[in-house]
Amino acid sequence: MAEMWISMGPQHPMTHGLWTLKVKVDGETVVDTEPDLGYIHRGVEKICESRDFTQITTYCDRLCYASANTWSHSYIYAVEDLLEVEVPERAEYIRLIAVELQRIASHLMWLGAYGPDIGNLSVMVWCLREREMMMDLLQELGGSRMHYNFPRVGGVKRDLPHGFAQRARAKVSLFLDRIQEYEALFDESTIFLIRTQGVGYSKPEEMVNHGVTGPNLRAGGVNYDVRTAHPYSVYSELEWEAPVERPSIKGADCYDRYRIRVEEMRVSALMVLEALDKIPLGADTYHSPGDPAILAKAPSRAKEGTSGSHHFEDSRGESMFYLAGGGEGRGKMPYRVSIRSPMFITIPYASKCMVGYKVADIPAIMGSFDPCIGETDR
């Protein structure tokens, strides 16, 4: 068959969102690819220039439907850098719990979407089943089911509710038990292995040069993690270690990227349990909203010429906010908000990765990089 261009997307099962991947195929073999983004560009950066610092949190939640908390926290740390706020430690622990639960939920969403990519539908329902538990816990904190609007400048919106620790322990323990079932369905399934192993190789140095970080990088056999390399929360207080995958000789393939996310779910679950034990003032106490133990006083205006930025370990890589202070209303609103989305940089690299493989490998490779278009297009 002669070479032909196939335009996969904007509505296509492979694109976990709304974007187009133009693929040039020769029969079943991918010859060339070209991504085309921007279908749901909402102009969040422009909108944020006319909102004050508390209101922007709600928009940062909407950046990614799968991991809202990580994005709002990423923004909040940048704002606290801009306004130079000191956060109480209990609030930091609560933030850590919220972020790690959200990381688990996001990875579950990815795993559930990765099953149909390879052709198994049951794991989708299983993963959404477990994601329900995480969303219940996050709803107790944030009050909503997907977009929590949980962090505040200088702390968090609400303390751990009554009995949250009990429920979180039970659900996270059950989840640690259920991970074994995913591994039985994936790792122990030869068809899954032959579909994902030896597909979509990527080397760590190449990935770093292309700007790919996070689980996709750790799948390549290096333990670079923003949480440990640029410690920003109470991660230094907890006993944990970023999981590292032992890749194949040619580099990290789809199977390694699957493994590393499963291990990250495990590590995050244990982190939540440990944070519930170590949280100052105890997990079974409750402080009313606005209590100085969970919310520090923060200025509402940024001085002219100041800037704040923070690198944050999103569930898909290193996310970052850059804020320039001193905008409208004499610094009540940021002058410029700039968002660094990991997937915006990763998607071109992923589409480079799939050249030379079969058409059936396109969803396998693209799904293994965990694309999220909400954050990509902003």
Add this chain to the structure above:
Amino acid sequence: MSYHPHGTPSFRNLVVRPMWITLKTALRTVPFLGKLKFLKSGYHAQPADMMDSETSRRVGASHPSAEQKFSADRETSQLMPFVERPVTVMYPYERLDDLEPWLFVPGNYNGRIGVIWETCTACKQCVRACPNDCLHMTSEVRVNVLDTAEEGDEWHGFGGEVEVGGLAAMPRDDFHEIEEQHDLVKDHTSAPQQYEFAEVIDITGDVATVNWLNGSGEQDVDLSSIKPAEEDIVSGRIDLGRCMFCGLCMEACPFESFFMTNEYDGMSGFSREDLWMDADRTRVLPSVHKERVDMELAKRAKKEKSKRERKATKAEA
């Protein structure tokens, strides 16, 4: 296939393990069989206490999650302990707020916006806090929180007086039955009106002649049976098409008057105009948040009291 250090494809794994796991999941949902130990390990469908003893002692029995058992995966059935089920919630026939009521505490869950008119002072803090301008002000007939205090109440007598030409409100005697039947979450109607409002035409002695606003004509009523009412600007006229339920308005309210209710459906329409909700729809009865309203009443009555005392001393001097 390239050499991979682990997870090597083997003939044994071709079918056995994945098919066994899916079969296990299916067997878990079978009555009697699903209870077997080798099917459910660890926390599967094990009922757990909602709160540890310390917390339950502190929050007391009034807390929604007190004395409650729950299962992490919603599988446990206390009614028929031998029956297992999948974890699906058959909405709308089953509802998550029946399953896990502690998730939907009003003020904790970000449901539709609700305003207690009695305590609203139209300070517009909520309108300013709204990120995408979905809140608007409107003027409604309401009873001030200071006038809600009953006879013999500690904070009674700090409200206004019934004047000719002003508005008056008479509490409906069947209100409690109506309030019993009204469920904010499940029947998607506006909260029942607590008072019958009327326009005061004349006051002779302790008998007031009022003209009911609902058009039932004039009537002479006992002055002690009516409360003064007023037409005020209240907040909470909401454009649901814009609201993203962030709850910033609730946090911005300084008067314990603005709430996110636990209603999460009945907020749909066939056009954007349908999503425009009047303040009547966002009204919340004071009895829902009684203690907060009483707090607010005490606060304002104290202020009123001190003001009157100062005036009195000034008059003496």
Add this chain to the structure above:
Amino acid sequence: MGKTVTTSSQKLAAEEMSSALSEMDGVVAVVSERKSGTSPRNIVSVDCSSENWRSLAESMRIEHGVDYCSMITGVHWPEGSSDKNWEVIYHFMRMGVENPPVIDGMVQPIVKDPSKLEGKAVPLEIEVRIALPETRDPKVASVQDIWVGADWNEKETWDLVGIDFEGHVGMRRVLQPHETPVGFHPLQKQHKLRYHDFEEMYDDAQGFLRKPSDAGKIK
């Protein structure tokens, strides 16, 4: 305790790099302590002139092992001073990532203890600011060939802010529609955010008739 990079080693490495970078002409590098949340962190913040930028980038990549371009963004200061009317901000990271070795047929993952890292191995964060004078077409040199990760960052910066990168191959719209009029870059400050009040929304519920207030005009 968790194995994280200690603040002291980070500070030492940052001072080392900043002193080395300051020796270049047109480059002013200082160590600025950023404080967000509970833990302070030291980053190298560099002010560079646009003509020295290329040489600075090469020396950072080659001599200092800055292997990761995190973010490129631009700011438009219309009411700023005439020599700082535009600003390009780069955020780099020194990760010190190398490919794991293959020993007797098995890849040996590189698991470094971050709390024991020292010297050039310490992960570092560099912020480079380039101020541009008042001009209709601001441009700086592209670093697309040094860090491939800078490719789409520069595309996006040109697309949204309108700062052009000389030597960038294949510059195109990435987030805006491809048929966006030439010269329209929405994050420039002369484009104001419009607010539809609800009457406007409901006159045209689906927004078919809605047009940008500055449609058709060349900005």
Add this chain to the structure above:
Amino acid sequence: MDNVHDTLPSKDLDLTVTISLPTGIWPEDIVLGKVLNLQDGFGGMQPALEGLFSATMICTIVFTTMMLTMLPIPYIERKFIGRLMDRLGATTTLRSLWIGESGVTAGKWWDQLPFGMGAPIGWLNKTLNSIWGNDHHLEAVSRVNNRGYHGYWFLLPGFFQAFADFTKFAGKEHIVPKEADRPVYEVAPVIIISTTVLVFAFVPFGPHFYVSSPELSVVFMMAIFGVAPLGVFFAGWSSNNKYTLIGGMRSAAQLTAYEIPLLITVLGVCVISGSFNVVEIVDFQAEESNVWNLFMLPLGAALFLITMIAEVERIPFDMPEAEAELVEGWWTEYGGMRWGLMFAAEYQRCYAACLLFALFFLGGWEAPFQGTMEALPLLGGPLELLLSIIPGIVWVLIKAWALFAVFVWIRASLHRVRTDQILEFGWQWLLPLSIVNLAIAMFLRVWVWDGSWGIIAPVVMILSGILGLVILVVDEDKEALESMKRPYSTYAVTKAYPGRHPDSKLEDLQRQYSSYTAVQAASSVSLSDTEARS
């Protein structure tokens, strides 16, 4: 005195017409002759009318049976996969229907049933409520406390969904894509559907329950089975869509990979049964040998199952409609009634495959271990009476539906393979194994079979089958698993135990915390020498 015959012409008008019907419908040629000779009457026409009438009636009965017995197929698909995926199933709906709230049962729907059929349900409900109570604060009650009346269709939840789907498809518009190859596009569904229906002309539901049973019915069936992928290829090619084009190409490519092993496997079955006729194959298992072919040819049964899954294009072999990469594969562009009929044809092919497996390997309309049960000393007589009452079609249908449940189970458990992988699998594994299976069948038939399998052969074959299953099931190097030596993620906090589901109660989690430091130490050791090497 016979006036009538006198007035009639005495000369015969010879209008002999000979109709020869296929065998199985009417034994000898039917001669319509001397129809105008009223002196002999209409006697000559009677056999022809009978033959035509009986043939029409048999066809009608068989195809109606086929259509009706196919209704449970999509039902099983939906419900069983719902259970495998831990979604809601039928019985849960039924159970949750009879729970009431505080004495008031949620809409006494059983009172709506005709003839008071629902009264026992009401009694059962009353009993359950009286035993376990139904107060509101019970969580299982509050699950269902505000449900309305659902109607008694919930007695068979979703069973009649197929009719609803049919109605919807019938009402939909038929769209032909622009630039499509119109004739081929229209012909392709006809090819697929007609061939699929034609297969059932030779599938017997019972000992005498078939349309036709020619001598070579197996060959005929297999030939017709192989025609449908041609229609798939036509559809993919003519739709003027790149996805459908790739889908059609894939189906054409994988056709060669599994069709030949399938035919050779079926050939093995025919060899061991000594006939190319399905009825005779079943009779061989039921009467002659009294041993199902499943036990004589376990390898053949496995091969037949795999190749049949590939034949009906289900996961893991559904590359032609791989919905992840090709949107809907070869039928992306079809819609309306044509799409619905093709979808029904897919299920019909699944059903035919299940029936063929039941007939070839599971002894068709013979009850499981019928001979053994009837040979029982005391119970034999009553059992024989009982089994003689049950019609054979019951056993065929039970076996076929159970097999379809296995299809669904496989679909829920496995992933989709790649095109090159199924080609590799087909040529490198299926073809040699099917030839081996054929050799085994010939050996058994030629050297072992003497009027009956002895006592040795079935035992040996069953044991070998069980041995193969054990080899499949048994886990290799268990201690490597338990000692966490399997290098899943080398430096992770807790290793993956593929085989095991630990009790992760809280104390176990505390134990994990304590063991966590040990894991750290181990990893740090290996970490140090890693750094030394690197």
